Amino acid sequence: MMEIIEKKQLKLKLTSSPHIHSDLSSKKAMLYVIIALLPCVISSLVFFGARQFLIILTSIFFTASAEFTVRKIRKQESTLSDGSAFLTGLLLALILPPDFSLSSTAIGAVVSIVIGKEVFGGLGCNIFNPALVGRAFLQAAFPVPMTTWVKTEFPVDAFSGATPLSAYKFDKVITDIFPMFLGNTGGSLGETSAIAIIAGGIFLVFMKIVNWRIPFSIITGSLVFSGIFYLMGKTPDPIFHILAGGLLFGSFFMATDWVTSPLTAKGIWIYGFGIAFLVIVIRVFGGLPEGVMYSILLMNAFVPLINKFTVPLIFGGKDE
Amino acid sequence: MIRISYWREFVKGILDQNPTFRQLLGTCPTLAVTVSAVNGIAMALATSFVLVFSSVIISMIRKLIPSQVRIASYIVIIASFVTIVDLVMKARFPELSKELGPYIPLIVVNCIILGRAEAFSSKNTIFRSFLDALGNGTGFLLALTLIGSIRELIGSGKIFNFGILPAEFNPWLVMILPAGAFITYGLLLASINQISIRKKRIKKEKMIEEIIGKKKESVLLSEVAS
Structure with missing residues (x-):
């Protein structure tokens, strides 16, 4: 009896939802993001020296082995092949300061996978961006090395190791726009070169890997909020705020994490403007020079709430 | 009402009903003061x-x-008892x-x-309340010592103020901050x-095996009888 049913080719297939499949697998998406990150990797090697590649390798090695080990211990299928652990490792390395100690990098990598991702159940279940969890942990655990910046090595005439934001916060020195655009300033590995980030980010947006609304809303939001404080005479011009620190990197690569960003367009606008508002408030009024990491983590925590309140109207349903 | 033995009354507060790890009570001091084991x-x-x-007394x-x-x-x-403790500590151990x-x-x-006052000592005899309180107190003591030792060891490289880890170890400041708690x-x-889930599962499997074993025995017996 069973054989007869199997041989008969039914034209109508009965399956449960989802019915529409995209050929974009998570493996492919991760690969595209890694490609988009290559300009940042190159800019970090150019500006801070080729030895920074060791930080990247260490970070990737430890995120991958942490993921493998946790899956083994929990007796679950290995998810190493979807590439998300490699991507987390690469992202974490790019937001660490240059010449950061390798042992601390390893600690951050393990924390970002174990506490940031696997305790929630693995890919797709985490509340917070794993790479940012790792960085926040390192920031709290080793505050001094995490805020020690080195001078750029290329071109040789870099005058100070301080990031544009800390130079402004503590010494009231405003860095020129051009070095910030090129990447010739102090800062984390991947965040200094605006042009490299924008190149990678535009690639991601064009390939439709990330939702364009997220970087767009964060950047325009920052322009508006920092513009308000600029007119009040409290802060440098908005362009400085966009190019300085991790705002561009965060808006293109961190806030756009598929798992930890809202599902609907309306929700994304709230999310993006929320991040922009928090970043500018922390930068202008906070004790820390930079606040992109904490802003994104805070808004990540709000994503379930945002999703709940921006459920789209069901076709034929009534607006209450 | 089933009366359990005096010994069980004491032990339950340490393992099965540990106030910190099983009842999740008293988390405020647990998180706030366990910066060091002491x-x-x-x-x-x-x-x-x-x-x-x-x-x-209750x-x-x-x-x-x-x-x-x-x-x-x-x-x-x-x-009243808290006041006693507070004043004694202020006088004897000011630091x-x-x-x-x-x-x-x-x-x-x-x-x-x-x-414990509401759930236990207001319904039980003096001696049982004493044992229950002592057990819960011991469980709380063990839990706080454990958390305090872990945080002190990683957060400042020491345990009971003795340096244990090598000097090269870079203490993780986060562990002595609230986030570390x-x-x-x-x-x-x-x-x-x-651990407790695994224990329960093993217990269940054993019970099932026993039941199956008994059934097989009875089947064998009935076959022999027929």
Whole structure:
């Protein structure tokens, strides 16, 4: 009896939802993001020296082995092949300061996978961006090395190791726009070169890997909020705020994490403007020079709430 | 009502119903003062002292307290013992008292003490209340010592103020910050839950095996009989 049913080719297939499949697998998406990150990797090697590649390798090695080990211990299928652990490792390395100690990098990598991702159940279940969890942990655990910046090595005439934001916060020195655009300033590995980030980010947006609304809303939001404080005479011009620190990197690569960003367009606008508002408030009024990491983590925590309140109207349903 | 043995009455507070890891009570001092093992022990000893004495007193006068004002009466009794502890610590261990700060007076509202008063000593005999309070106090002491030791070891490289880790070890400051308390507590809870789930599963499997074994025996017996 069973054989007869199997041989008969039914034209109508009965399956449960989802019915529409995209050929974009998570493996492919991760690969595209890694490609988009290559300009940042190159800019970090150019500006801070080729030895920074060791930080990247260490970070990737430890995120991958942490993921493998946790899956083994929990007796679950290995998810190493979807590439998300490699991507987390690469992202974490790019937001660490240059010449950061390798042992601390390893600690951050393990924390970002174990506490940031696997305790929630693995890919797709985490509340917070794993790479940012790792960085926040390192920031709290080793505050001094995490805020020690080195001078750029290329071109040789870099005058100070301080990031544009800390130079402004503590010494009231405003860095020129051009070095910030090129990447010739102090800062984390991947965040200094605006042009490299924008190149990678535009690639991601064009390939439709990330939702364009997220970087767009964060950047325009920052322009508006920092513009308000600029007119009040409290802060440098908005362009400085966009190019300085991790705002561009965060808006293109961190806030756009598929798992930890809202599902609907309306929700994304709230999310993006929320991040922009928090970043500018922390930068202008906070004790820390930079606040992109904490802003994104805070808004990540709000994503379930945002999703709940921006459920789209069901076709034929009534607006209450 | 099933009466369990005096020994079980004491032990249950340490393992099966550990106030910190199984009842999840008293988390406020657990998270706040376990920066070092010594602080944890001091806090737990102070709490245990109040717990034991207030449990005994409440159990003694449990039939005299009208149920409408019982919580207020418990608080008065607990607060008297907390005042004793607070003053003794201020006089004898001024440094420790300063370090624990407001958490000693806050023992008044510690939910382990009020919880045991309401759930146990207001319904049980004096001796049973004493054992129950002692068991819970010991469980709390062990839990706080464990959390305090872990945080002190990783957060400052020492344990009971003795340097154990090599000098090259770079202490993780986060562990002596509030975030470290939450991380340590969460991971410990997760591993303890994991152990108890595994224990339960093994117990269940054994029971099932026993039942199957008995059935097979009875089938064999019936076959032999026929």
